[in-house]
Amino acid sequence: MSSLFSDSTLMALEKALDASSLRQKVAAHNIANVNTPGFKRSYVAFEEELRQALGKSNRLGLRRTSSRHMGQVGNLHEVLPQVKRDLSTGMRSDGNNVDIDVENAELAMNSIMYNAAATRLNQKLQQLRYVINGGR
Numbered sequence: 744m745s746s747l748f749s750d751s752t753l754m755a756l757e758k759a760l761d762a763s764s765l766r767q768k769v770a771a772h773n774i775a776n777v778n779t780p781g782f783k784r785s786y787v788a789f790e791e792e793l794r795q796a797l798g799k800s801n802r803l804g805l806r807r808t809s810s811r812h813m814g815q816v817g818n819l820h821e822v823l824p825q826v827k828r829d830l831s832t833g834m835r836s837d838g839n840n841v842d843i844d845v846e847n848a849e850l851a852m853n854s855i856m857y858n859a860a861a862t863r864l865n866q867k868l869q870q871l872r873y874v875i876n877g878g879r
């Protein structure tokens with residue numbers, strides 16, 4: 744049974760806000776370790792899994808008949824942001840690959856994405872309030 748609040752838009756916006764929050768923490772962690780020798784930056788992977796779960800991927804997907812199957816995420820409930828480590832080499836001799844300019848750009852872009860998702864979620868909830876109140 745589908746509930747009023749199990750709308751895929753609401754769920755996708757909730758997941759996007761969670762990913763944005765995690766992305767903020769990861770970028771702050773990267774910036775805090777900008778001068779740590781051997782530190783490798785981390786990043787958050789989320790958008791491609793969300794596209795696949797919403798059925799908007801350009802790739803040919805596999806069908807999952809059980810949540811225990813490996814492969815693509817097929818259900819929006821299963822989409823979670825994942826922290827991954829960037830193991831590429833940096834330009835520094837100490838092995839650290841954090842670029843402060845890249846991290847600041849990520850923070851700025853993340854702030855814009857968070858505000859956009861929060862605004863859209865607020866608009867969606869206002870629509871629900873309007874309907875619940877009978878158009879008043």
